[in-house]
Amino acid sequence: MSDKTTLIDPLLAQVRIVLVETSHPGNIGAAARAMKTMGLSQLCLVNPKQFPCAEATVRASGADDLLARAHVSETLEQALEGCGMVYGTSARSRSIDWPTFSPWDVAQRVLHGTEDAPAEALRGEVAIVFGRENSGLDNEELELCSARVLLPTNPDFSSLNLASAVQVLAYELSTHSKRGQAEVHNHVDETYDPLATQGELQGFFAALEKYITDIDYFDPAKPKQLIRRLHRLFNRASMSRSEVQILRGIITAANKAIGK
Amino acid sequence: MSDKTTLIDPLLAQVRIVLVETSHPGNIGAAARAMKTMGLSQLCLVNPKQFPCAEATVRASGADDLLARAHVSETLEQALEGCGMVYGTSARSRSIDWPTFSPWDVAQRVLHGTEDAPAEALRGEVAIVFGRENSGLDNEELELCSARVLLPTNPDFSSLNLASAVQVLAYELSTHSKRGQAEVHNHVDETYDPLATQGELQGFFAALEKYITDIDYFDPAKPKQLIRRLHRLFNRASMSRSEVQILRGIITAANKAIGK
Numbered sequence: 001m002s003d004k005t006t007l008i009d010p011l012l013a014q015v016r017i018v019l020v021e022t023s024h025p026g027n028i029g030a031a032a033r034a035m036k037t038m039g040l041s042q043l044c045l046v047n048p049k050q051f052p053c054a055e056a057t058v059r060a061s062g063a064d065d066l067l068a069r070a071h072v073s074e075t076l077e078q079a080l081e082g083c084g085m086v087y088g089t090s091a092r093s094r095s096i097d098w099p100t101f102s103p104w105d106v107a108q109r110v111l112h113g114t115e116d117a118p119a120e121a122l123r124g125e126v127a128i129v130f131g132r133e134n135s136g137l138d139n140e141e142l143e144l145c146s147a148r149v150l151l152p153t154n155p156d157f158s159s160l161n162l163a164s165a166v167q168v169l170a171y172e173l174s175t176h177s178k179r180g181q182a183e184v185h186n187h188v189d190e191t192y193d194p195l196a197t198q199g200e201l202q203g204f205f206a207a208l209e210k211y212i213t214d215i216d217y218f219d220p221a222k223p224k225q226l227i228r229r230l231h232r233l234f235n236r237a238s239m240s241r242s243e244v245q246i247l248r249g250i251i252t253a254a255n256k257a258i259g260k
Numbered sequence: 261m262s263d264k265t266t267l268i269d270p271l272l273a274q275v276r277i278v279l280v281e282t283s284h285p286g287n288i289g290a291a292a293r294a295m296k297t298m299g300l301s302q303l304c305l306v307n308p309k310q311f312p313c314a315e316a317t318v319r320a321s322g323a324d325d326l327l328a329r330a331h332v333s334e335t336l337e338q339a340l341e342g343c344g345m346v347y348g349t350s351a352r353s354r355s356i357d358w359p360t361f362s363p364w365d366v367a368q369r370v371l372h373g374t375e376d377a378p379a380e381a382l383r384g385e386v387a388i389v390f391g392r393e394n395s396g397l398d399n400e401e402l403e404l405c406s407a408r409v410l411l412p413t414n415p416d417f418s419s420l421n422l423a424s425a426v427q428v429l430a431y432e433l434s435t436h437s438k439r440g441q442a443e444v445h446n447h448v449d450e451t452y453d454p455l456a457t458q459g460e461l462q463g464f465f466a467a468l469e470k471y472i473t474d475i476d477y478f479d480p481a482k483p484k485q486l487i488r489r490l491h492r493l494f495n496r497a498s499m500s501r502s503e504v505q506i507l508r509g510i511i512t513a514a515n516k517a518i519g520k
Contacts, residue, residue, distance in 0.1 A: 008414060034424055037351075039414040062419055091297075104435065152434050154268060154299040159322055164294055167424045168431045174412050175364065217513035229506060236376075237497035246489060253477035258517045 008039040009177035011111050014121040017166055018044040018079045018129040020141060025050045027133065029059030029067065030163030036063035038170035039177065043070040044079040044127070059163075076129065076141050084124025085110070088137050088145030089165055091158040100148040107172035128169055133162050196244040204244050205231060207251045214260060268299040269437035271371050274381040277426055278304040278339045278389045280401060285310045287393065289319030289327065290423030296323035298430035299437065303330040304339040304387075319423075336389065336401050337458065344384025344455030345370070345498060348397050348405030349425055351418040359496050360408040367432035383500075384455040388429055393422050403488060404458065406495045453500040464504050465491055467511045474520060 017035055022028050028051060032043055043066050045051055051072060057064050073079045080086055087106055101109065110126050113119040120126050129145060131137035142148070151165055160168075196204075209227055212218040218226055239247075277295055282288050288311060292303055303326050305311055311332060317324050333339045340346055347366055361369065370386050373379040380386050389405060391397035402408070411425055420428075456464075469487055472478040478486055497503075 008416075030421065030424075033419070033421060036417045037413045037420045037424070061421070062417065102435070103431075152431070153297045154434075156268075157296045157322065159293070160297045161290065161293060161321070161423075161427075163421075164290075164297070164424065164427045167421075167427050171363075171412070171428045171431070174414075175362065212510055212513070215510075215513045215517040217510050226506065229503065233497055233499060233503050233506075237493055239493060243489065243493050246486065246493075250472055250475075250477050253472070253475045254514055257475040 009111065011119060011121040012039045012173060012177055013041055014125050015040055015110065015173060016042040016044050016079070016083065016125060016127040017170070018046060018076070018127050019048070019162070019166075020046045020076055020129060020137060021132045022048045022051075022162065023133050024162075025053035025056040026059045027162040028053075028070075029056035029061070029063075030161075031130075031166040032056070032060045032063040032066040032070075034163050034167035035170050036066055038167075038174035040170050040173065041066060041069075042125075043067070045070050045072045046076050046079050047074055048072065076144055080127050080129075080144060082125060083127045085120045085147070086127045086129060086145045087147050087149045088129045088142050089131070089149045089151060089169070090136060091151045091153045091160050091165070099146075100150050103149060103151065103169050103172040104176075106149050106169065107176035110173065111176045111178075130162060130165055194241050196239050196241045200241060200244050201234070201239070204234070204248055204251075207248060211251050211254060214255075214258065269371070271379065271381040272299045272433060272437055273301055274385050275300055275370065275433060276302040276304050276339070276343065276385060276387040277430070278306060278336070278387050279308070279422070279426075280306045280336055280389060280397060281392050282308045282311075282422065283393050284422075285313035285316040286319045287422040288313075288330075289316035289321070289323075290421075291390075291426040292316070292320045292323040292326040292330075294423050294427035295430050296326055298427075298434035300430050300433065301326060301329075302385075303327070305330050305332045306336050306339050307334055308332065336404055337462070340387050340389075340404060340458040342385060342457050342459070343387045344457065345380045345407070346387045346389060346405045346458065347407055347409045348389045348402050349391070349409045349411060349429070350396060351411045351413045351420050351425070358402075358408050358492065359406075360410050363409060363411065363429050363432040366409050366429065367436035371433065371436045371438075377498075378452050380455070380498075383452045384457065390422060390425055399488075403491050403495075406498055453502055456499050456501045456504040460501060460504050461494070461499070464494070464508055464511075467508060471511050471514060474515075474518065 017031065017040060019028060019031060028045065028048060035043060052067065056067055060067055110120045129137065151160055151168060153160055208230065213220055277300060279288060279291060288305065288308060295303060312327065316327055320327050370380045389397065411420055411428060413420055468490065473480055
């Protein structure tokens, strides 16, 4: 296993994406690609219209290992064998008496759990089931699900593409996974170019104020509103030391140009 | 306007999805579909390889009104005209000193703002820019962006489909939007200091570059690294229109002082 591979949260390997009676093989390939970009690996196909298929491989665009390892079954029951939690997806709210979660909630429950319960992926395999392109999941299939995922869509146009729906769930799982978090933190924490110190900033502000006074842009006898606005602007930019040096360099050259 | 339509947060209408030099027209259609399912409506195409195109319409699958209204331009600058905040998307972290946000953060900043600043969509139009299928955005294009969006991907397989990337951002914007609260502001709120448009920023950059050339601080024959760093610094500050006017005023006074 490479170092990179170990960055994927092993809990993601516990998640099955189950596609029921997919009509277009291109959608199967696109779903595999969506999964792999987000670190998911278990694809289950229930009675696909056409599989394997060249179009699926093309649309997988490098995620063909997921297609090769895909588990194909005749029925949804078979695809769910051994699973703990099963989520059925829907783009519209169809039932009132069913626990319904957002994709964010699902990722949270699967990978982190709730106040009352540990991560679902620690307690068994989790399935997320996606229905047919045109008609979704039927009632019998929904009965096999423990809960519903409701994808938030435009009430005037809820026709989410199948692979896009997979993408949204996979994305939420990825951002809730441990790798996702580690990456974001690393990114924020790494400081290659050190930030300017307050002293360096004050030195820059003083030089700027003196220069704009010298060129009669600013009158120090008048209120300091302009100076405050400049401070606010440059403070907001969180400048690095080297950026402050560039701006100091410009002011030095500008002073030379006016003989100061 | 139907009752249903009013359920879409009007701030979503302030968001432009900009696709740069898309090769596959199918991706344009799929992006339009992804947008419409999430309540977005403004699609801008920069120099698409083939558009309009039957394949785009097929993949739009009912979102062809977005294709019909799509704004097509030759350059990214044209597509960004009048925009305040501009986010450039990337699936990998490429730059070390660029403000980088997750899709969640972007949706939060655009629709709700931060502790220090109001929602960006209340201060002007917001663009989210997506690069070419194979090579993303080039450095010059990234220079036009105020910040980066980093899509969290599998380090071993970051090949996110273009429409899938649009789907992820559109999904986050949708989940952050105020559904059913159509009474929020319809337009840019005048009580906020509006963000500078890209055109105003470019005008400031041009004036700054000319001035530092005139005072011999910058040699235009040499590499543009310095200019890039200045662009990055000021892009990061997300300047308001009046702040850009202050800086333009300083440059005008500085030019007068050297007899220009």
